[in-house]
Amino acid sequence: xxxxxxxxxxxxxxxxxxxxxxxxxxxxxxxxxxxxxxxxxxxxxxxxxxxxxxxxxxxxxxxxxxxxxxxxxxxxxxxxxxxxxxxxxxxxxxxxxxxxxxxxxxxxxxxxxxxxxxxxxxxxxxxxxxxxxxxxxxxxxxxxxxxxxxxxxxxxxxxxxxxxxxxxxxxxxxxxxxxxxxxxxxxxxxxxxxxxxxxxxxxxxxxxxxxxxxxxxxxxxxxxxxxxxxxxxxxxxxxxxxxxxxxxxxxxxxxxxxxxxxxxxxxxxxxxxxxxxxxxxxxxxxxxxxxxxxxxxxxxxxxxxxxxxxxxxxxxx
Amino acid sequence: xxxxxxxxxxxxxxxxxxxxxxxxxxxxxxxxxxxxxxxxxxxxxxxxxxxxxxxxxxxxxxxxxxxxxxxxxxxxxxxxxxxxxxxxxxxxxxxxxxxxxxxxxxxxxxxxxxxxxxxxxxxxxxxxxxxxxxxxxxxxxxxxxxxxxxxxxxxxxxxxxxxxxxxxxxxxxxxxxxxxxxxxxxxxxxxxxxxxxxxxxxxxxxxxxxxxxxxxxxxxxxxxxxxxxxxxxxxxxxxxxxxxxxxxxxxxxxxxxxxxxxxxxxxxxxxxxxxxxxxxxxxxxxxxxxxxxxxxxxxxxxxxxxxxxxxxxxxxxxxxxxxxxxxxxxxxxxxxxxxxxxxxxxxxxxxxxxxxxxxxxxxxxxxxxxxxxxxxxxxxxxxxxxxxxxxxxxxxxxxxxxxxxxxxxxxxxxxxxxxxxxxxxxxxxxx
Numbered sequence: 134x135x136x137x138x139x140x141x142x143x144x145x146x147x148x149x150x151x152x153x154x155x156x157x158x159x160x161x162x163x164x165x166x167x168x169x170x171x172x173x174x175x176x177x178x179x180x181x182x183x184x185x186x187x188x189x190x191x192x193x194x195x196x197x198x199x200x201x202x203x204x205x206x207x208x209x210x211x212x213x214x215x216x217x218x219x220x221x222x223x224x225x226x227x228x229x230x231x232x233x234x235x236x237x238x239x240x241x242x243x244x245x246x247x248x249x250x251x252x253x254x255x256x257x258x259x260x261x262x263x264x265x266x267x268x269x270x271x272x273x274x275x276x277x278x279x280x281x282x283x284x285x286x287x288x289x290x291x292x293x294x295x296x297x298x299x300x301x302x303x304x305x306x307x308x309x310x311x312x313x314x315x316x317x318x319x320x321x322x323x324x325x326x327x328x329x330x331x332x333x334x335x336x337x338x339x340x341x342x343x344x345x346x347x348x349x350x351x352x353x354x355x356x357x358x359x360x361x362x363x364x365x366x367x368x369x370x371x372x373x374x375x376x377x378x379x380x381x382x383x384x385x386x387x388x389x390x391x392x393x394x395x396x397x398x399x400x401x402x403x404x405x406x407x408x409x410x411x412x413x414x415x416x417x418x419x420x421x422x423x424x425x426x427x428x429x430x431x432x433x434x435x436x437x438x439x440x441x442x443x444x445x446x447x448x449x450x
Numbered sequence: 451x452x453x454x455x456x457x458x459x460x461x462x463x464x465x466x467x468x469x470x471x472x473x474x475x476x477x478x479x480x481x482x483x484x485x486x487x488x489x490x491x492x493x494x495x496x497x498x499x500x501x502x503x504x505x506x507x508x509x510x511x512x513x514x515x516x517x518x519x520x521x522x523x524x525x526x527x528x529x530x531x532x533x534x535x536x537x538x539x540x541x542x543x544x545x546x547x548x549x550x551x552x553x554x555x556x557x558x559x560x561x562x563x564x565x566x567x568x569x570x571x572x573x574x575x576x577x578x579x580x581x582x583x584x585x586x587x588x589x590x591x592x593x594x595x596x597x598x599x600x601x602x603x604x605x606x607x608x609x610x611x612x613x614x615x616x617x618x619x620x621x622x623x624x625x626x627x628x629x630x631x632x633x634x635x636x637x638x639x640x641x642x643x644x645x646x647x648x649x650x651x652x653x654x655x656x657x658x659x660x661x662x663x664x665x666x667x668x669x670x671x672x673x674x675x676x677x678x679x680x681x682x683x684x685x686x687x688x689x690x691x692x693x694x695x696x697x698x699x700x701x702x703x704x705x706x707x708x709x710x711x712x713x714x715x716x717x718x719x720x721x722x723x724x725x726x727x728x729x730x731x732x733x734x735x736x737x738x739x740x741x742x743x744x745x746x747x748x749x750x751x752x753x754x755x756x757x758x759x760x761x762x763x764x765x766x767x768x769x770x771x772x773x774x775x776x777x778x779x780x781x782x783x784x785x786x787x788x789x790x791x792x793x794x795x796x797x798x799x800x801x802x803x804x805x806x807x808x809x810x811x812x813x814x815x816x817x818x819x820x821x822x823x824x825x826x827x828x829x830x831x832x833x834x835x836x837x838x839x840x841x842x843x844x845x846x847x848x849x850x851x852x853x854x855x856x857x858x859x860x861x862x863x864x865x866x867x868x869x870x871x872x873x874x875x876x877x878x879x880x881x
Contacts, residue, residue: 219757219761219765220761220762220765221760221761239762240764241762241763241764241765242635242645242646242647242716242763242764243645243646243647243716243762243763243764244762244763244764246715246716247716247761247762247763250715250716250717251760263646264646264647264764265646265647265648266645266646266647267646305646308644308646331642331643331649332638332639332642332643332649332651333638333639333640333641333642333643333644334643335640336640336643336644337643
């Protein structure tokens with residue numbers, strides 16, 4: 134495996150499955166009496182968050198702690214970053230503190246790659262969401278969640294049909310998911326009004342539909358994306374209600390899904406906008422499983438990037 | 451000081467000695483022996499290059515470039531005349547600022563520096579700057595541009611085009627519809643979609659070009675389109691010329707060679723305004739330059755200090771330095787590809803720009819009596835770009851490590867040698 138995880142493009146199909154398999158191993162261990170593993174004892178993981186994201190940060194934090202790493206949380210709010218300190222200076226400060234891995238969330242697309250490539254630091258860099266580019270661990274946890282619901286796809290996603298619905302243009306979750314799901318063999322359909330589909334989508338190896346109702350019957354996984362209502366101000370769509378009528382998951386649409394289809398959402402959800410409360414809380418929804426799987430996937434990624442000692446045999450130590 | 455440049459090859463293939471005295475070419479022949487001898491055996495002599503699009507950053511951002519350091523970079527790049535864009539601090543929108551820049555250029559003495567005046571006060575796009583005062587100043591400004599920003603208000607653009615007719619001025623437009631490029635970071639297309647960077651659609655450039663062409667036709671004035679980057683833009687200029695509209699167009703060396711997939715690693719050295727486009731656009735630009743639809747090459751030399759590039763893409767400044775690589779990049783893009791001859795290159799990089807701007811002592815055919823603004827080139831040599839060896843104060847070259855053809859050996863400015871064997875005459879020109 135590579136030193137960094139910046140994009141799903143950093144992973145081969147085998148490497149991606151290896152992360153999923155590692156997460157499965159970790160799940161078995163987590164169910165046992167000893168939740169905490171000594172694997173990364175003495176290693177330091179820094180959560181460098183330039184954007185607010187409590188959910189992702191605590192997910193990484195608990196993943197690192199369950200592997201016995203020391204965790205430093207560095208939030209831009211109230212720190213020197215908000216006083217104009219550059220990404221470079223912040224990174225070099227962390228380097229001086231001896232970070233082994235930096236988990237970065239940043240509002241600028243490519244910030245994680247700059248951190249990894251620029252020579253500013255020598256630590257492993259994990260992209261926890263960069264602008265509107267990628268969020269690779271979210272895609273991995275989504276794939277893990279899908280696989281746990283559809284055991285028939287445990288070795289390949291060939292034949293799996295996924296629809297991703299919402300603000301594709303501004304979504305790092307969508308970009309990472311498209312790359313990963315297609316890499317694993319799934320068929321992906323993007324559903325959104327044309328204003329929220331990137332012009333370069335022709336290159337993405339996906340189908341595109343502007344009509345949610347027409348795709349519902351032919352999918353196994355319905356992935357709803359968060360839509361920020363501020364998009365409305367920029368005329369990406371005329372009103373929240375019109376968006377909701379065309380692309381929101383209401384109870385009627387939920388009921389037209391296949392009986393074994395699942396509904397996903399990366400959170401946080403806008404209940405009543407892109408997803409109705411009944412849909413979010415229905416038995417088809419796997420939203421909470423996504424959250425708990427997030428910790429396992431992030432443990433697997435940290436474990437693989439930082440090259441911890443073998444998992445088996447160490448549990449009982 | 452007098453010189454004899456011996457055994458120089460001219461564009462017509464003849465090999466001659468060229469004697470220089472009192473700032474002009476005094477004699478052309480064989481076996482000349484006047485003054486100091488400069489051996490140009492096997493090398494090509496052309497009129498000094500002329501750039502109509504240079505950012506020198508003085509006054510205001512002397513940390514990135516001064517008139518003097520930019521002039522040295524120009525001489526090293528074979529330029530004898532450059533045109534300082536108006537987006538300085540303060541903006542070059544008054545006679546005082548343009549005269550200051552002109553004077554600094556004369557004092558530096560490495561090339562002629564002709565200031566470009568702002569079209570609108572403070573580049574704010576609201577009201578006209580004192581164009582007449584700048585035209586009548588010692589700097590004799592003829593080119594006006596808000597470059598870096600577009601004169602997007604159609605009425606103001608119309609007025610500017612009309613107003614400069616009194617002194618045969620020209621408006622050089624930075625074609626970028628602002629409403630279509632809010633927060634734009636790179637060319638909108640396959641690569642921007644993948645990278646999640648806000649796109650800069652070709653139509654944002656082409657819509658302004660189309661509008662301004664029609665405005666120039668309507669008021670019968672001269673329009674110059676800065677740094678064309680799209681295939682559609684080339685088509686629009688071709689249409690305008692066929693219709694007899696008085697429009698000229700420019701392309702930068704980097705847009706003739708580089709494409710937007712270079713952005714894929716988010717290295718801001720490739721961040722530039724207008725952005726790098728696709729291969730299809732590059733090929734259309736080359737064709738347009740070769741067939742004369744695009745009149746000139748302009749460097750858009752845009753120096754930025756390291757801290758403005760050594761950061762995340764979104765925070766980085768737009769722009770690339772280009773004076774010292776311009777000729778070689780054009781040779782690589784146009785001559786090595788057999789799309790243009792050296793005579794075509796000299797037209798696009800010296801004769802045509804001097805004519806558009808009215809720089810009477812530049813871009814002249816090499817003949818007795820012509821001003822001795824000359825560049826001597828080893829057309830067979832190759833060199834590797836090393837950012838640390840640039841004369842420019844800023845090092846933001848996108849060509850770092852690239853091997854390029856054609857090496858500039860000597861530059862003569864008004865009869866004085868300012869570049870000798872590729873090195874700036876730092877102790878001052880040899881007179």
